[in-house]
Amino acid sequence: MADAKPGNAAPAKKAATGAYTPSGVSPNRRSRRSYTIRLWAVRHSRFLEWFYHRFADVFLLLHPLWKAIGYNRVETPITFIERNVKGLLFDCRMCGQCALSSTGMSCPMNCPKQLRNGPCGGVRANGNCEVEPDMPCVWVKAWEGSRNMVKGDAILNVQKPVNQSLRETSSWLRVTAQAAEARETAAATKDA
Ligand code: SF4
Numbered sequence: 001m002a003d004a005k006p007g008n009a010a011p012a013k014k015a016a017t018g019a020y021t022p023s024g025v026s027p028n029r030r031s032r033r034s035y036t037i038r039l040w041a042v043r044h045s046r047f048l049e050w051f052y053h054r055f056a057d058v059f060l061l062l063h064p065l066w067k068a069i070g071y072n073r074v075e076t077p078i079t080f081i082e083r084n085v086k087g088l089l090f091d092c093r094m095c096g097q098c099a100l101s102s103t104g105m106s107c108p109m110n111c112p113k114q115l116r117n118g119p120c121g122g123v124r125a126n127g128n129c130e131v132e133p134d135m136p137c138v139w140v141k142a143w144e145g146s147r148n149m150v151k152g153d154a155i156l157n158v159q160k161p162v163n164q165s166l167r168e169t170s171s172w173l174r175v176t177a178q179a180a181e182a183r184e185t186a187a188a189t190k191d192a
Contacts, residue, residue: 038091038110045105045145052101059172063180071173079170096166102154104145111138116159118142
């Protein structure tokens with residue numbers, strides 16, 4: 001076995017940034033399994049849309065519980081669960097402002113350019129990405145997934161730029177808190 005010499009040391013491990021890394025370029029590349037499941041999610045976008053609405057309803061029902069415990073306190077465990085569940089299903093990068101219901105269940109943060117409004121002008125003639133020639137364009141997949149969804153035309157809405165300060169936070173909790181606030185405001189207006 002070769003001696004470890006100064007200068008032969010292994011390069012320091014890159015810090016995880018959540019940023020997209022093209023496959024074949026970095027040892028951090030995503031496994032094939034993640035990619036296969038990601039495409040499954042796009043093919044089953046209608047079912048996942050239906051399931052997400054039921055799931056969001058349950059989360060909203062639990063609002064009094066989140067409020068009693070404190071949204072700040074539940075943030076860490078819920079973010080952990082969200083990261084693992086959505087990481088498995090969508091190759092989620094935890095941008096904290098989920099757009100899946102507007103992008104055919106194809107996570108836009110998997111686009112090498114992280115475009116929130118795509119596709120770019122570099123889509124190849126076969127529908128693949130210009131940066132990753134073996135990968136179908138995330139936005140081509142988003143369009144296909146959106147065509148299966150009841151509210152698929154949401155893909156035509158212009159998405160806001162990513163707010164980097166929300167990275168690694170829970171979209172589930174944010175959407176729930178916003179829905180609860182909107183519901184309470186509507187009730188207060190009605191009573192006034
Ligand atoms: S849009 Fe953001 S939160 Fe949603 S799956 Fe992609 S990285 Fe995760």
